[in-house]
Amino acid sequence: MHTPGKIGRRTFGKELAAGTAALVLSEADGQVPQSSADADLRAARQSREQDSREIAQVPLPRSIEPAFRFKA
């Protein structure tokens, strides 16, 4: 599920946000990168899809229910 080795830029950013990144990034040269809304949305969707692909790799017995329960 997590292959040790090289960590890419986007993964690193996600890990930093999630509290799991390990190293301080080098000094930033500039400001927050400006990009078009479409490119941002495309990147966000790709990130979601990547998350889903990672989760899909976890072996999951059919009997396992979600971690919440409806209470009557």
Place this chain on the structure above:
Amino acid sequence: MADTPSDVFFSTIGELSTRLRAKEFSCLELTRAFCDRLERTGPRYNALALSLREQALRQARDVDGELKRGRTRGPLQGIPFGAKDLLAVKKHPTTWGARPFAGQVFDRDAHVIEKLTATGAILIGKLSMIELAGGGDYRSAAASLTGPGLNPWDRTRRSGGSSSGSGAAVAAGLVGFALGSETSGSILTPSAFCGITGLRPTYGLVSRRGAMALSWTLDKIGPMCRSAEDCALVLQSIAGADPEDPGSAGRSFNYAPQFVRKPSELTIGYAPVDFEAWPAAEMRPGLQAALAGIKSLGVRLKEIELPPFPYGALVGTIIAGEAGSIFEDFIRSERVEQLADKTQIAGLKAMLDLPATDYLRAMRVRTLVQQAFRDLFVDCDMLLTPARMEVAPKVNEPLDGGGTPVFAAPRSQGLRELIPAGNLAGLPALSLPCGSANQLPIAISLVGRPFYENQLIGLGKLFQSQTDWHKRRPPEA
């Protein structure tokens, strides 16, 4: 208190309570001094969302009257505090840190505000936060209605999110304590970056009624303070069953130091790689000294590694499913474009494309994560790891690094994903300042099984009796 000695602003709750009862100063004097400081210095760190001076001074007069009549309500009586601006305070704006919600006003206090008010604690201000608690995957520190949260230890650095104002305000001595919230890291991160003690309670121990919902199954509210014992005193006041929070566990918390197990009876799981390889190089000596300090208390250390799950992906998918539903109308409206962080806008929009099966699969894998932690806690009483693997980043540095080169990672994962993992399992965590690196705070965190707060606080208090990192003040404060 025209010239309030600065040590007052850095006193623990217990110290302030003792001085109030000894009539060294009145509650009104104390509250006025904290309000002055919060209003004067809070904006310096972009930590203040809203001053509540008028109602605070009224309440302080009431507390003075009570103390005069001998009516005591416990250690929080008369202590000025601040609350993250995702908590409703009736008749005042509750902005959730976001421009589109700047005019939002509720007619009822959040449950935790009601509870603290009932103990006599004095709410003096709403504290800044990352807009919508950063649920849309923000990148910029400026993703906040009040601007980037600045770190009192170095104003070129972030105070950390999403409870950025709470972290900075406690660190700079602007409040006696603060409330923050955590979905995945938002108490632990600013606590670690700002050098304060923060407690993330077990999921369900503290009611979220009146708090902005980001993720029904992940959100927690907790104290951010000057010591582990202060966290206990605040948690004791805010924990408890609430039928109005469907996630409420129906349990209360009683701080009972007399029931804390001896260190020699504790086994603590840790991973050497978390102290030797994963942290930034300049942090390692301080973290290794902290590890040695914990060991010297007499605990048994046991090497472990987290079970291999895609914790970050799980948290991201669960937040996407739940926040996408919570904010669906807002995301579909034009108001979403008013958010400060463009990446977050895109992240929120992308949530609406998440298939239900992906969300449910994540929640089913989460069941496996919970089982794995139950197994882990058979052999360990608690887990120990650096609270963060890096010091507070520069404010102008985007979270995705803006093209920063990749680096080679150690082979062992250790416990480095304990923030998302612990949040998925609903576990309590305590962040303890343990040193500094390049004049910036560093911290360790202790994580326990559900409802293990008393033991975490007990060990944290013992650690803090042997160290003084939690008493250090930022140079400017």
